Amino acid sequence: MTSPYSHFVDELAEKHGVSKTGLLKKFLEFKTRAVRGNSKSRRNWAAVYTISVICEDYVAGQKNGSSSTSLLRRIRQKPYGSKLQNHHLDNRLNGEFKKKYRTDLEIMDIDGANRKVSEAILGEAGDKPEAVAKFAVDVVATYASIIAKIEIAFLTEISSANTQQDILKTIVKAFNATSDARVFEIVSFAILHLSFKKIKASFSTSSGEIETSPLMLYKTGRTNANDGGIDFVLKPIGKFFQVTEGIDFKKYFLDFDKVNRFPLSFVVKTSLSVDEVQSQIRLKASREMDELKVELYMSLFEDIYTLNELNDYLQELSTDNNSIEQLKQIIINCYKLEFGLSD
Numbered sequence: 001m002t003s004p005y006s007h008f009v010d011e012l013a014e015k016h017g018v019s020k021t022g023l024l025k026k027f028l029e030f031k032t033r034a035v036r037g038n039s040k041s042r043r044n045w046a047a048v049y050t051i052s053v054i055c056e057d058y059v060a061g062q063k064n065g066s067s068s069t070s071l072l073r074r075i076r077q078k079p080y081g082s083k084l085q086n087h088h089l090d091n092r093l094n095g096e097f098k099k100k101y102r103t104d105l106e107i108m109d110i111d112g113a114n115r116k117v118s119e120a121i122l123g124e125a126g127d128k129p130e131a132v133a134k135f136a137v138d139v140v141a142t143y144a145s146i147i148a149k150i151e152i153a154f155l156t157e158i159s160s161a162n163t164q165q166d167i168l169k170t171i172v173k174a175f176n177a178t179s180d181a182r183v184f185e186i187v188s189f190a191i192l193h194l195s196f197k198k199i200k201a202s203f204s205t206s207s208g209e210i211e212t213s214p215l216m217l218y219k220t221g222r223t224n225a226n227d228g229g230i231d232f233v234l235k236p237i238g239k240f241f242q243v244t245e246g247i248d249f250k251k252y253f254l255d256f257d258k259v260n261r262f263p264l265s266f267v268v269k270t271s272l273s274v275d276e277v278q279s280q281i282r283l284k285a286s287r288e289m290d291e292l293k294v295e296l297y298m299s300l301f302e303d304i305y306t307l308n309e310l311n312d313y314l315q316e317l318s319t320d321n322n323s324i325e326q327l328k329q330i331i332i333n334c335y336k337l338e339f340g341l342s343d
Contacts (some may be wrong), residue, residue: 005035005146009139016135022125023101024051028136030100032143035150043147047096049075050088052140054108054117055133065109065116079144080340089115151339154183158331164324171314171327175269175307182338185243188267188310189232190330192241193217194323195313201236217241219334230259231267239302245269247277249285253297261296265303267310274304 009029013020028051031044053071057063068089075081075089094106109118122129154173161167173179174187196215203211216235232241242255242264255264268277278301285294317323335341 003036008032008035008142008146012135012138012142016131016138018127018132018135019125022127022132023097023103023105024107024121024124024132024136027097027100027107028139032139035143035146043080045078045080046075046084046088047093048140048143049078049081049084050093051107051117051136052078054115055136058117058122058133059130059137063116065111065114067113068115069113071115079148082340151180154180155332155335155339155341158328158335161328164318164321167324167328168314168318171331172311175310177269181243181245181269183335184245184269185231185267186331186334186338188243188305189217189219189334190327191310191313191317192232192267192305193330194317194327196234203236230264239265241265241267243267243269247272247280247284249281249297252281252301253285256297256300261300263300263302265305266301267305269307271307273308274306277304277306 009025009032010020012018013025018025028048031047034043050071053074054065056074057065068086071089072084072086075084089108091110093108094110097107098104105121105124106118107121109116117133119129122132125132154170158167158170161170171187174183193216196217199215200212201215205211213236215237218233218235220230220233230240231243233239234241240259240262244251244266245268247268247270252266256262270277272280278298282294282298285297317327
């Protein structure tokens with residue numbers, strides 16, 4: 001299904017009288033592609049907000065720009081910007097732009113600690129530089145507004161669901177192919193958290209006493225942190241989880257490498273069976289890697305949970321109204337944290 005926001009950049013280009021073929025326009029369109037319903041697309045706040053603040057200076061007549069410290073302060077005052085770092089204010093923005101379009105042009109001029117938008121990129125397509133700067137500011141502000149509408153929609157729906165049937169109906173939307181990756185991670189965490197909590201683990205201490213405690217699943221970070229870490233951890237047995245949407249063997253094997261080839265469990269957004277997932281990973285890996293190495297990596301798979309297992313667990317939880325209410329509250333709390341609504 002096509003998103004109603006798919007062409008908002010083109011519409012704003014027409015509004016501002018800006019060419020639709022300009023490289024800055026194309027780059028902004030690329031960096032705001034999350035509005036088109038691709039669940040794997042990053043929001044790219046650091047990149048778009050860096051463009052926005054340097055263009056704001058230009059529109060305000062501050063053609064010499066501002067210090068990176070001042071610009072970062074303004075970026076962090078914007079929606080979803082409170083946790084952003086200064087990497088794009090260094091040379092990452094220019095690097096991404098030049099790599100994508102194979103050009104010597106840059107978006108941002110860097111002079112010591114000072115940053116300003118390049119007039120060359122503003123006039124690259126023959127447009128008036130001030131019109132392009134205003135267009136860029138408008139695109140980023142509109143993008144933030146659209147994302148807020150998209151992201152608040154699921155929270156509003158789950159918060160207003162009062163019957164067990166409505167709660168379950170909303171939750172299973174996270175299993176759709178086009179659902180947001182973060183929503184899927186949140187929902188899968190909530191389901192597994194309550195399911196594991198019903199299981200007790202017993203350990204014998206050095207003094208011979210038996211200690212018993214429920215299994216507790218913890219969410220260890222935000223989805224797009226890009227920190228190489230793990231997504232969930234199960235205590236007290238120390239089981240690590242990664243959440244993913246694809247069957248690309250390189251992604252799984254890289255996850256193993258990131259944790260020094262420590263065994264991992266995976267939550268996979270697929271309707272394939274566990275055996276089918278493993279078979280496909282093994283088959284694809286065998287086409288490119290030595291068989292002994294493939295076997296080494298395959299031995300590191302601890303457990304795999306697909307949509308089939310998640311649906312089974314959800315069915316079990318649905319027999320208890322209290323569990324469904326707990327599920328709803330965990331999802332709401334995690335959602336607010338993930339999307340910065342608790343910041």
